[in-house]
Amino acid sequence: IVAEVILPPLPGHDRLVDFVTKLSSIPLILILDSIQDPRNLGACLRSANAAGVDCVVVNKDGSAPINAVVHKTSAGALNKLKIFQVTNLVRTIKSLQAQELWVIGLDGNVKTSIYGINLCDPTAIVMGTEGKGLRLLIKKTCDQLAKIPMIGKVESLNVSVATGIALFEVRRQRQSG
8 A cells, every 4th residue: 555645734934923922831932944854853843842842943945844754753743743834034033033032043153051041931942954053144133042062072963962952951941940
């Protein structure tokens, strides 16, 4: 038996803004900037679900398509998450900021540690593409940039690992705050 599953188109920018305005809890949103490896995308979605994010935002161009590999790697989390696909991440970030969300981009080249930032307020965490990280205009649009401090000799973490660390730091702060 062969079956072709065609996923419905993901909701876009306007539906995202509407969704965020109706949230009754303190929002936690994950924004993925051009994650190209479907396994990384799936692992980020799995961490997002495990950390209880309200929704995930991906950009339409430059991101891996939501396919069977993403679904398998997410271990079913894909089916339990609200995912929005937007054409302009900068516009989306500005719209979220207008909804009073604090937008934190992760960047290994800054001095501020994610552990020193108050993440108890409405927050969107922005993760950049493999290898290059956040695009320059995305960095400039974020309210703040932070890094995950590392002791070892490697330059960076895999994006899915970094996503898990960042999201669970938000959860840790919110549970102890």
